[in-house]
Amino acid sequence: MKNINVALLGFGTVGSGVAEAIRKNSRIMEDSIGCHFTISHVLVRHPEKYRDMDLLQGIHLTSSFDDIIADSSIDIIIEVMGGIHPAKEYIFEALNHHINVVSANKDLVALFGPEIMHTAMENHVNFSCEASVGGGIPILRPLHDSLAANEIESIVGIVNGTTNFILSNMDDSGVSYGDALRVAQKKGYAEADPTNDVAGYDAARKLAILASIGFHANVTFDDVLVEGIEKISQNDVQYASEMGYTIKLLAVAIRQENGIALNVYPAFVPRSHPLASVKGSYNAIYVTGNIVDDVMFYGKGAGSLPTASAVMGDVISTAKHILNHSTGTGMMLTETKRIPFYSSLKLENSYYFRLIVDDVTGVLSQIASAYADNDISIKEVVQKSRIEDAAELMIITEKTPRENIIHVEKALQVLPCMRQVANVVRVMEDDRK
Amino acid sequence: MKNINVALLGFGTVGSGVAEAIRKNSRIMEDSIGCHFTISHVLVRHPEKYRDMDLLQGIHLTSSFDDIIADSSIDIIIEVMGGIHPAKEYIFEALNHHINVVSANKDLVALFGPEIMHTAMENHVNFSCEASVGGGIPILRPLHDSLAANEIESIVGIVNGTTNFILSNMDDSGVSYGDALRVAQKKGYAEADPTNDVAGYDAARKLAILASIGFHANVTFDDVLVEGIEKISQNDVQYASEMGYTIKLLAVAIRQENGIALNVYPAFVPRSHPLASVKGSYNAIYVTGNIVDDVMFYGKGAGSLPTASAVMGDVISTAKHILNHSTGTGMMLTETKRIPFYSSLKLENSYYFRLIVDDVTGVLSQIASAYADNDISIKEVVQKSRIEDAAELMIITEKTPRENIIHVEKALQVLPCMRQVANVVRVMEDDRK
Ligand SMILES: NC(=O)c1ccc[n+]([C@@H]2O[C@H](COP(=O)([O-])OP(=O)(O)OC[C@H]3O[C@@H](n4cnc5c(N)ncnc54)[C@H](OP(=O)(O)O)[C@@H]3O)[C@@H](O)[C@H]2O)c1
Ligand SMILES: NC(=O)c1ccc[n+]([C@@H]2O[C@H](COP(=O)([O-])OP(=O)(O)OC[C@H]3O[C@@H](n4cnc5c(N)ncnc54)[C@H](OP(=O)(O)O)[C@@H]3O)[C@@H](O)[C@H]2O)c1
Numbered sequence: 001m002k003n004i005n006v007a008l009l010g011f012g013t014v015g016s017g018v019a020e021a022i023r024k025n026s027r028i029m030e031d032s033i034g035c036h037f038t039i040s041h042v043l044v045r046h047p048e049k050y051r052d053m054d055l056l057q058g059i060h061l062t063s064s065f066d067d068i069i070a071d072s073s074i075d076i077i078i079e080v081m082g083g084i085h086p087a088k089e090y091i092f093e094a095l096n097h098h099i100n101v102v103s104a105n106k107d108l109v110a111l112f113g114p115e116i117m118h119t120a121m122e123n124h125v126n127f128s129c130e131a132s133v134g135g136g137i138p139i140l141r142p143l144h145d146s147l148a149a150n151e152i153e154s155i156v157g158i159v160n161g162t163t164n165f166i167l168s169n170m171d172d173s174g175v176s177y178g179d180a181l182r183v184a185q186k187k188g189y190a191e192a193d194p195t196n197d198v199a200g201y202d203a204a205r206k207l208a209i210l211a212s213i214g215f216h217a218n219v220t221f222d223d224v225l226v227e228g229i230e231k232i233s234q235n236d237v238q239y240a241s242e243m244g245y246t247i248k249l250l251a252v253a254i255r256q257e258n259g260i261a262l263n264v265y266p267a268f269v270p271r272s273h274p275l276a277s278v279k280g281s282y283n284a285i286y287v288t289g290n291i292v293d294d295v296m297f298y299g300k301g302a303g304s305l306p307t308a309s310a311v312m313g314d315v316i317s318t319a320k321h322i323l324n325h326s327t328g329t330g331m332m333l334t335e336t337k338r339i340p341f342y343s344s345l346k347l348e349n350s351y352y353f354r355l356i357v358d359d360v361t362g363v364l365s366q367i368a369s370a371y372a373d374n375d376i377s378i379k380e381v382v383q384k385s386r387i388e389d390a391a392e393l394m395i396i397t398e399k400t401p402r403e404n405i406i407h408v409e410k411a412l413q414v415l416p417c418m419r420q421v422a423n424v425v426r427v428m429e430d431d432r433k
Numbered sequence: 434m435k436n437i438n439v440a441l442l443g444f445g446t447v448g449s450g451v452a453e454a455i456r457k458n459s460r461i462m463e464d465s466i467g468c469h470f471t472i473s474h475v476l477v478r479h480p481e482k483y484r485d486m487d488l489l490q491g492i493h494l495t496s497s498f499d500d501i502i503a504d505s506s507i508d509i510i511i512e513v514m515g516g517i518h519p520a521k522e523y524i525f526e527a528l529n530h531h532i533n534v535v536s537a538n539k540d541l542v543a544l545f546g547p548e549i550m551h552t553a554m555e556n557h558v559n560f561s562c563e564a565s566v567g568g569g570i571p572i573l574r575p576l577h578d579s580l581a582a583n584e585i586e587s588i589v590g591i592v593n594g595t596t597n598f599i600l601s602n603m604d605d606s607g608v609s610y611g612d613a614l615r616v617a618q619k620k621g622y623a624e625a626d627p628t629n630d631v632a633g634y635d636a637a638r639k640l641a642i643l644a645s646i647g648f649h650a651n652v653t654f655d656d657v658l659v660e661g662i663e664k665i666s667q668n669d670v671q672y673a674s675e676m677g678y679t680i681k682l683l684a685v686a687i688r689q690e691n692g693i694a695l696n697v698y699p700a701f702v703p704r705s706h707p708l709a710s711v712k713g714s715y716n717a718i719y720v721t722g723n724i725v726d727d728v729m730f731y732g733k734g735a736g737s738l739p740t741a742s743a744v745m746g747d748v749i750s751t752a753k754h755i756l757n758h759s760t761g762t763g764m765m766l767t768e769t770k771r772i773p774f775y776s777s778l779k780l781e782n783s784y785y786f787r788l789i790v791d792d793v794t795g796v797l798s799q800i801a802s803a804y805a806d807n808d809i810s811i812k813e814v815v816q817k818s819r820i821e822d823a824a825e826l827m828i829i830t831e832k833t834p835r836e837n838i839i840h841v842e843k844a845l846q847v848l849p850c851m852r853q854v855a856n857v858v859r860v861m862e863d864d865r866k
């Protein structure tokens with residue numbers, strides 16, 4: 001039986017998961033593709049931390065990438081160390097040495113995807129990165145291959161585990177944003193500095209990768225307009241629930257007449273929509289195409305073994321290409337052409353407003369005219385709890401362009417009766433046929 | 434630009450969808466794979482019915498397969514005529530003439546998948562059939578490729594549109610089974626003779642295909658134990674709803690210690706489970722692997738364009754193989770080995786019983802001892818409406834092997850107080866971590 005040698009760059013959460021997956025399922029992989037995988041090298045910064053690990057027995061453990069690149073027996077390098085440098089340099093060096101690469105590194109792929117792909121193709125080797133979006137969920141390859149006959153109309157993803165854990169917890173247990181964040185940190189779902197996740201940057205990177213594949217273009221992180229979940233309070237979650245919604249951080253790429261709009265934002269998702277049942281550590285990507293209508297891909301968005309499943313899917317597929325002498329073909333993210341972007345200011349949505357106002361007569365008519373002045377129709381008004389002499393108002397608008405919403409927000413802020421525009425959140429519609 | 438000639442066998446719902454997809458999105462397909470698709474021939478039984486169709490202008494329309502097989506310019510034959518004969522003969526003839534084949538024919542693939550695949554491989558051409566399960570949903574290829582590193586533990590599918598439409602309608606609108614079936618027939622979702630769908634045979638065929646791929650074995654329709662939805666009444670739907678469930682027809686393949694159990698049956702699905710929100714014409718396939726944990730694929734399970742999306746995904750992938758001179762590689766359903774099947778009698782589930790009993794004292798103790806005698810623990814009892822001197826009892830059991838359930842059903846039937854064992858339905862658990 002043919003042997004495929006792999007080297008792991010990194011042996012943290014994902015790297016050790018890959019080693020465990022290979023140990024656990026080697027017979028299944030042999031049966032299904034007729035070759036055996038051997039981890040020959042593992043690169044880490046601090047080998048001393050790893051020396052006694054059972055999974056690493058018999059494997060060459062090193063802190064020098066030169067040891068790896070110098071070994072001509074390596075067929076596939078698996079980059080699961082993360083970060084831009086030196087991961088980027090290692091990957092380019094590997095490709096230029098005609099070594100196939102599999103990576104889980106969304107930060108890198110969101111910035112340099114097309115450049116990496118072209119280097120791979122020039123060297124007739126594979127570069128693949130299924131694990132960079134949605135953890136274990138098969139999404140990039142199905143989007144690229146199975147949906148290839150479609151003009152993609154939109155991609156809506158719940159692709160960040162940390163924020164989904166926080167929002168689900170706020171919804172299920174009634175805890176505050178701060179408490180939910182602390183629980184997430186304690187459980188290891190959120191970093192000490194959670195900005196990258198809660199501000200939506202991680203979701204934006206994944207959206208850039210999804211959009212590049214779905215819209216056949218070079219989309220990067222900088223093309224995405226980002227809002228995070230930091231302003232979502234328990235009140236918002238509760239009112240959403242009463243109105244039949246749940247709040248999710250959505251990564252949304254949508255085709256408009258003159259371009260693609262790319263946004264990350266929290267939104268009210270109708271409970272009837274399949275995205276509403278995506279809770280906790282689960283992710284999902286909802287894709288609409290002009291032929292297929294809508295499809296959704298759902299599963300564990302992170303974690304050692306689920307992510308290793310996606311990495312090993314790529315490794316097995318690369319091994320098949322090696323056996324068929326067809327590496328360097330059929331790759332994704334090869335487009336370098338830019339596409340026009342549609343101004344997010346023109347994008348239309350329903351919006352939810354939570355307003356704290358003086359509880360005096362005439363307030364509602366002041367507020368109503370602010371909306372009317374900005375051409376915004378109101379769909380629903382709910383007056384909630386009175387706190388002393390203040391009242392809390394929930395307003396849901398009809399579909400309105402973003403720019404009108406920004407204008408009305410400013411107008412509301414300066415109304416005499418206005419104590420606080422407490423939150424403004426988009427409301428997603430369930431427009432499934 | 435290279436041209437790929439395709440011939441369509443059949444021009445009904447799916448065939449015309451394929452033609453429309455090619456017309457609509459030819460530019461996108463050209464951009465993404467660098468070749469142009471031309472439909473050169475269309476085979477139907479009654480060409481006169483089709484002659485004036487706009488989509489068929491300039492295409493050679495014929496009722497003779499010989500016209501097609503004789504034309505050496507055809508690269509791919511798309512079989513969307515359905516049925517076993519003569520579809521089977523045409524497919525084998527095409528493959529033996531070294532023509533690639535794409536098919537949507539679940540009946541055929543569920544019976545002859547491995548045989549067809551081997552003929553394709555011997556002739557170094559592709560055979561693919563993504564559209565045969567789940568309409569437009571990318572499932573077979575992702576299950577085979579993206580999840581290749583997993584030992585598949587279970588596959589649970591909602592894969593029949595007709596029954597899902599009927600059950601959703603009963604749940605949403607409170608109509609009877611008979612009325613829901615009539616609506617489905619009127620809307621074209623159900624055939625005049627609905628047996629194939631409502632008795633679960635169609636779902637069983639799709640389960641055989643899914644299980645063949647997921648468990649790397651030759652599984653056929655005959656290996657699946659089938660129960661349909663004919664006995665589900667509005668009462669059951671309503672009580673399920675009150676207890677937090679919705680009823681779905683599930684196709685379930687599950688790995689047990691000594692084999693695979695394959696069943697199609699209606700079941701109570703907890704509303705919190707992602708499968709519960711799969712309504713109407715949507716399908717979903719929920720897969721658990723020992724590395725990836727659980728993933729779900731969701732989308733339109735049928736229809737002209739959605740099904741054409743899956744067909745064209747296969748056609749595009751075959752075109753890539755043609756361009757790379759690699760047809761006949763990487764195919765699914767190649768296993769001819771049989772696997773041991775696990776007796777469905779030993780499979781454990783929670784069960785729901787609906788019993789119509791005399792409304793007299795001592796009834797509950799009679800019934801409780803029938804369960805106890807068969808080693809069945811009761812989780813929940815609800816007494817519902819009294820109709821004259823009868824009472825309706827709902828009983829939910831703890832997990833119990835099927836054979837004990839069959840025994841208790843017999844024991845209950847002969848109890849003096851028993852008027853009717855109105856229904857016995859499995860209850861699915863939400864065991865997501
Ligand atoms: N965790 C997930 O669930 C998940 C899901 C999807 C994608 N990813 C992506 O997968 C990648 C890895 O994530 P992870 O969670 O496994 O990270 P991690 O647990 O922090 O592990 C990182 C590993 O890489 C090594 N490493 C880091 N920098 C290095 C350097 N300069 N030279 C040599 N070795 C270095 C570390 O070794 P030392 O301990 O010696 O520093 C460690 O073994 C990231 O790109 C991440 O975004 C992760
Ligand atoms: N409909 C769906 O949504 C769907 C979804 C997934 C898979 N599928 C599968 O796709 C296949 C096609 O389904 P469909 O709904 O498109 O069927 P359909 O609407 O009944 O169309 C069948 C077509 O095949 C032609 N045909 C049938 N028997 C023929 C024969 N012996 N010789 C030549 N032509 C023949 C018919 O021509 P005449 O009109 O001249 O008889 C007609 O054009 C089936 O295998 C089905 O299971 C369908």
